[in-house]
Amino acid sequence: MPTTFIGLSLYVIGVDRIESEVNKTHQLRLAHVTKQMEEELAGMEVRLSQWSFNPTFGEKLRNVDYSDNYSFTRELLQTLLVMQETNPLIEEVYLFIDNNRAMISSSRGVNYIAEGEQDFLTSYASIMKTDSRLFWTKSLPIPGLNSNNQSLKTDFKYSLVHKLPRDGVNSYGAIIVRLNTAKMSAYFQEFAEDGISLLMDDGGDWLIRESSVSENRRQLQDQIHDNVLKRWPNKEQDTFLTTLDRTKFSVSYSTFHRLGTDWIFMTASDISKLSGPVVLMSRLIILVNVIALATAILLAWLASRKIYKPIGQLIGAIFKDKSDRGSGHEDELKLIEKEWLNLTRESHNLQIRVEEQLPTLRESFMLQLVQGRLYYATEEELRSKIAFYGWETEHKQFTVLVVQLLGLTNAGGKFNEEDEQLVTFAAANIVEELTRLHLQQCYVVNFQDLSVGIIIGLPSGLPRSSVKKELTMLSQEMITTLNHILKLGVTVCMGQVSEELSRIPELLDEARHTLRFRNLREANQVVDMDDEVVQGNYTFRYPFELERDLIHAIRLGQPQEALAKAEEFVAELASTADVEHFMQQALAQLIGNINNTLLQAGFHVYSFHEGRNLYEEVMELRQTDEMLKWLQSTIVTPYVSEMNQTHHAQLKQTVEKVVRLVEEKYMTDLSLEECADHLGVGVSTLSKTFKQVKGIGYVDYVTKVRVDVSKKLLIETDLKISEIAEKVGYQHSWFNRVFKKSEGVTPTQYRESHQ
Incomplete structure (x- = not known):
């Protein structure tokens, strides 16, 4: 009877408990994967929003000529490629310009939407009219990819769109990020293991599903799809069981909330493989015990007459009088059996409970003791409790x-x-x-x-x-x-x-x-710890010179020099301070000095770390190579990158001011030295910066401006050559030489050829 009861319990309770635990485990894992994917997509949205501030996506895109502005076009394509490489889930990053219907990507260059591609024009016109600046849109085609395939097979149905400019009213374009369905599917399939991993939107359209599958598996996908759509309006996250062809599956789903649209991630696994052996074993136990019970009843009935007399004598010896037998109407064998089974069952249950709970209680007590949560208990109470769990x-x-x-x-x-x-x-x-x-x-x-x-x-x-x-x-x-x-x-x-x-x-x-x-x-x-003094060099020398060189390299935006100096700093420190704690203190001192120097220079260092406690992270570093890797990746590389970006923007503004001065005073002898004095920069620095930004030297640029003005005067006016030369700041003879060198003909020949 006890074994039969165990078999029934195993069948009824065990299967249900297995299903419950599997569902709970799936839901926890699903929540973890959902959180990871939401963080991944949220990070992608934040990075796209940050990229929209890039000067490359500025107002110049409204009317830029990509064929003439080769250097700008190359920089734009490189920027799109860098954006694409920031996340492995990104298939391609496109830039759409509304006024000339240009579609730009790093792999396909600059393409234009033809007048006859009305579907594409309508789709992109609709996103430009959208009020939101950052949003996800569905089934947005990319023109010019293939005459037969107007969108990539590997593309995700939804695209992330950020309109340009970020803070403007009149949008002139948009950055479009397309995801790779295969990589998204691989990401989710790692969670599903040998099960099914699916993704759809709140309208029921498939975003990720298995394509080349059997008819039975396709029916399972459709069944999961319909059941989730019925449940989803009431519960955005749930776990339930579904059955197909006598196979039971545990289905879990959760919801991503993505900027105006909802995605539902679903996973299903076959739990019959787990519960099958339990069901088989429980049925076998029940069958064997039923047969044994029937046999025992038969043998008892056959032998009862022969053995009843000795049993009666035994009962008489056990119970001295009639009152000890209870009511006096119960069968003596049943009474003995009943009492014996009760005692056996109670003893067995108590033993199981004690054995099950004792390790858990002991583990809980020891953890509380280690964590200091038993501070309220006296020494005697602690010793008494730990003795209860088996300690002397x-x-x-x-x-x-x-x-x-x-x-x-x-x-x-x-x-x-x-x-x-x-x-x-x-x-x-x-x-x-x-x-x-x-x-x-x-x-x-x-x-x-x-x-x-x-x-x-x-x-x-x-x-x-x-x-x-x-x-x-x-x-x-x-x-x-x-x-x-x-x-x-x-x-x-x-x-x-x-x-x-x-x-x-x-x-x-x-x-x-x-x-x-x-x-x-x-x-x-x-x-x-009983040693009186911890061994170590208490008088190590702090490498101030290397610290100064490192800070200087960071301020100049020199990545290779800064990384090399950081490596020299850690190596020098490790050679003199051989105690971990001293290395950590010295590294914290370095970080404070770097931040202090850059803050004084107007550089917002704390915006990089988003609330991270750098000093706590330093105290967790154990090895010198870990310290060097952390210093280079967390401090040196981000700071140098930001310094370079800030320095480049300042140089560009300086050159633009020089250009405006030249356009205003090209008819005078405006020298580079005068421009440098006017802007408060060095002549050598300004000369290098001007050529780096404009592609030509300062003198050549002034000559180009003067020649362009003279060409316009030659065509549109009847002024004499000498008068035109004077207006653009040249003597007559020198003007003829400069003009011919630039255009290949004399001013007179140029005027005659354009009359």
Whole structure:
């Protein structure tokens, strides 16, 4: 009977519990993937909005001639290519200009929508009339791709559009980002594993679905599509079960809210593979026990007459009088069976509950103890509770070990930064196995950050020297084993020994803090908190010269020089300061000095980090190579890039002022020195900047302006050649030479050829 009950419970409750847990797991994973994709798309929208401020997409696009302005066109195409490479989900970035119907992309160059392509003109005219500046639009075609295919097969149905200008009223164009359906599908399929991953919009149109599938799988997709559309208006996120051909599937869906449109991501997996073995086993248990029960009943009926007399004697011996048998009308065998089954069932249930709950309760208690949440409990209460969970507390002293793993990204390519929790989990298991081989009472804490804590209980009478010797041997064995298996550097800190269990959180915090004073020159080491002095160079020299050179390179916008100086700074610091904590303090000092210098120069450094606490991040860096990589990627590269962009815009404004001066005073002897004095810049700097921006030198540009004006006067007026020469700032003879050198003919010949 108990086994039959277990089989029924397994069939009824087990299958339902499996389905419930699968649904819950799918919903959690779905929410995680949905959040990741929303962050990915939101980041894409933010970056597109930021790109709209790029001067390349300025008012010049209204009337620019792309064939004549080769350098501008090349810069525009390079900008579109950079935008395309910022996100792997982007298929192509296009720029549409309304007044000349130009469609520009990095791969196809400049194309124009023909007058006969009315569908394209209508589609793009509609987006230019839209009130929103940034929005998603559906099925927007790209002209000029192929005569048979007017839109790419790999393109996503929705395109992200940002109208230009960003803050203007009269829009003259739009930036269009098209996504790659295959890459989007691959992104979601990683979540689905061997299931189905689908995406549609709130109108029910498919955005991502499996194309080359069997008819049965297509029916499943359509069934999921219809069920989700019925549920979605009431619940934007849900999990439910659906059945097709006696196969049960767990279906989960969630909703993306994207700037005026909703996308529904759905996934389905076959849960029959999980519940099938449970159903089979439960049915088999029920069948076997039914047969056994029927056989027992038959045998009992046949043997009852022969065995009843001995049983009666047994009952008489058990129950001394009639009142002990209850009512006196119950069968003695049933009474014994009933009492026995009740006691067995209760004992079994209690044992199961205790066995199930005890590890969870012990784990919860130890975590609360480590985190310091049991501060309100007395020492006696803590010892009583930990004794309940199997620890001996009489005549015990306590200590801690903290194991820190180092060089995750340098482990011969074996791990990367995303494997931090996985590596910590593996290390915690290895440490626990080694510790239990040497010590009877220990508890391992996984801090999930490449560090593992160990709480140890030892006999009180054991001398401190013996304790330290035993822990040192254990620490060395941990270092050797972790080196061999994980190929990582290991530092072990031995905490102080205390008679008080309540000091465990304090001992762990002190040990973790002491790890900051480890020697950077040693890949593996054991640090003892009982040492009077932490080994290290307290008098290291701060490299002020390299700091000054690094800040100078950043201010000048020199990326290679700045990266090289950053590497020299960290190397110099590492050669003199061999303690991790001192390296972190010096790096924090450098960051503060860089920010202070750039702030004084009017550079808004804090806008880059969006609330990130740089000093906390510095304190999490353990290795010199990690510090260098973080410094170069977080500080040097972004700052140099911004300085270059700001410097380029300032140079362009300076050149435009020179151009306006030349156009106003071309008839005078306006020298480059006068322009430099007027603008307050150096002559050499202005000369280089002018040629860099305009493509020709200052003198050649003045000559070009004068010749252009003289050509206009030759055609439109009857002035003498000498008079025209004087008006454009030349003597007559010199004017003839300059004009002929520029146009290939004399002024007189030029006038005659245009009459």
